[in-house]
Amino acid sequence: MRQYAQFMAVPKETLLRTPKAFQDYVSEFFDETEIGGKEFFTAFLVFSLRINHWEKLKKGVAPCHSVDLYRFRDGLAKEVGLNEWMRKKEVQKETGISIFRAEWDDGYIEPFVR
DSSP states (O other): OEEEEEEEEEEGGGGGGSOHHHHHHHHHHOEEEEETTEEEEEEEEEOOSOGGGGGGOOTTEEEOSHHHHTTOOTTSOTTOOHHHHHHOHHHHHHHOOEEEEEEEEOSOOOOOOO
8 A cells, every 4th residue: 555754844044034824833832943043944744534523633643635725725726735835846946845754665554444
């Protein structure tokens, strides 16, 4: 089965240049961290279908599924969701947002259960 892990770092100095939707997302889920002497907001991004339980997460763990991010809309074009916006290369270049991703196949074939 294909697995992946993600980590996002947002330079504190550029957060105010992002749409309010992204600022709200970072405020709710990200933790303040120092990396190489610079201040960042950071979070491990998790993909989960348990959208009713995000209030139980601690700072530094953030949802990354588009369904979970749909409520963050302020300042985004109607046709662009937060997930799409923050993954654009030009946005990452302008804001310094970094998303680190690792992928692997664990060899497990998950049975289809409904």
